[in-house]
Amino acid sequence: MRFAGDRGKPAADLERIRRLPEAIVLDASSSRIVLVESDEQPLRDLVESLPGWVVAPEQETPVPDTRKRIRRPPA
C-alpha cells in the first residue's frame, strides 16, 4: 500500500491498517509505503475510506536479460 501525495503517510491511517483483522504489517519503515500480508479484498475495502492510498498485490520484476535460453532438450 502506498500513500501518494506531497507528504508522508498519515500515522492515523497506518494505525487503521494495523488494526485490520488478520492483516500483518511486514514493513512500514518507508515514509510512504507499507508492506502488508493480508487477503486483498479487506485492504481494497479499507483504501476506499483512506484518501490518497493505493493498493496493489506484491509482484516481481525479473532481472533483465537478452541472452538466449534453451526451453527443451534435443528431440
Next chain:
Amino acid sequence: MTEAPTADQYVLLPMRGMRATEQTLPPEGREFLQSMSEGRREVAIPGGSSVQVDVLDSIGVDGAKLVALPPDAVAAVRALQPGLRLVPVVYYAPAARPRAQVVTVAPLAAVAPGIRLRVVSDTGGEPVAGAVVVAFTDFAANEGAEGVTDAQGQISLALGAPSVRLERLYVYPNTAMWSLLETDVTVSNGGEVELHPIELDYTDGLRHYYGNGPDGAGAGVKVAVVDTGVDPHPDLVIDGGENTVTGEDPKDFGSNGVPHGTHVAGIIAARGTPPSGIRGVAPGVTLRAYRVFAKGASGASNFAIAKAMDRAVADGCDLINMSLGGGPADPVLQTAVADARAAGSVCVVAAGNDGQPKVSFPASDDMALAVGALGRKGTFPRDSSEIDDITPPFGTDEDDFVASFSNTGPELDLIGPGVGIISTVPGGYAEISGTSMACPAATGSAARIVASMPSLSEKRDAARSAAIVKAVAASARDLGFAPVMEGNGLPEPPE
C-alpha cells in the same frame, strides 16, 4: 493521394488529478490544457513542424481531454508539455477465465550422452570459467542443451550424441571476454571454443556515440541506480545508498550476486582511464545505489522498487535510473513515478527486451522517460552474439540500427546505445546488451544536461522536473528512425 496518419486516442490530463490547478500544473501547461477546446487543433512542436490533434471530449476547461493524434507524435507532444500526461485510452473487458491449453513437451532424452567442450581465450588459451554455453539443435523450437563452464573452462552438454550439428552456439562469458555466436557448426567431444578478450580502450557502442566522459562531467547532479546493487570497483565512487529488500540489511546495497547493477552504474559514472579502466558518460555525478533484488534473487518486488524510488527522491536524486521492468502496470509504481516527478526527480526507465511493439511497464508510464536500445555496426566483433541484434530498418546513417530485442511504441522518449556495451562488473569488466544498458547511457547524458542548466530551480517541484524533461528532449538527435522506434532520438550532452 497521401493517406492521413492513423490516429490513436489518448487522455490528456495533469500529472495529478483530473483538473489543472496552480498546485498540479505550471502556468504554461494550464494554458495549453485550457486552449484544447473540442475540435481540430494544430500544435506546433520543436523543430518547426506541427501535429494535428483532434480534441474529442473534455471534462471542463481545466479538466482532462480525450484527444486523438498519431502515435508518432506522442513523444513530441510529451516533450512539449512535460507537465501533462498523455495516457492511452484503455477499454476494459469482462475478466473471463482463460481456457485451458495443451502444452506440447518434447520427450526427455533419458540417456543423453554429453559432449564435453572447453571454452578458452583466443590469445593465451586460458580457460574461461563461469561462461554460459547455449547450444541450439533447433533454434526455432528452442531445443538443445545449455550449461556453465567449470574452473577448467569445461562443460558437458547433453546433446544425445558424441558429435552434433548445431544451428546456433552461443557463449556468454561472465567477465573479460566478448560473447560468441557460431551458426551451423558441428561440435564434437573434446572440442574447444575460443573467445576474444575485451580491450578496455575498444570503441564499443557507448564510446562511439558518447566517447569517454570528460573529468567531472555531470558534477553536482545526483543519480540513483535502482537495481541489483552496486559493488565496490576501482572505477566507481559510490556516494551511498540503501537496500530496500524487506528483511535484509538496509546498509547492504552492494551486488546481490548478479552483476547487472554494477554494469549499469559504470555506464553512467565509471571514472577509470582506458586502457587500464573504463569511463562512463558522466564520471562527475554523485552516484547512489538502491538495491531492490534480494541476495541471489532474480526478481524484485514492486514494494522494494517503490520504496527505493521514494528513498532516492528523499535523498535528493535528480535522476532515477531504472533498468528494469515487465509485467502489468500497478498503481504503487505509478504513484511513485508521479510523486518523483512532483518532487523534481525524473525516472529514466528501460523500454524492455522482448522485441515487441509494446514498451514495458514502468517505462510505459507517461511520467517516466522510456529508453530503447540503439546499436552500431562495427562496434562489436563480427562473431559476437551482438550480430544477432542487427535488424532493419537502419537510420540515416546506415550503420545505426534499433536493436532487435528493443521494445518500441509511442511511449518511447529516447534511444541510447545498448548493444555490446563494456562496463564495470564485480571483479572486472564485461560486455552486456539490453535496454538496461541504453537506459543508463541516456541517464548519463541527461545528467550532463542537468549539470549545464544553471537556471534550474533549486526548489524541487514539478516545474523543475518538467524543465529537465524538456531540456533532455530538446537535446535529442533524430537518427532517422520512426518516432515509435527512437522517441525524440539520442540525447546529446552539451560540449
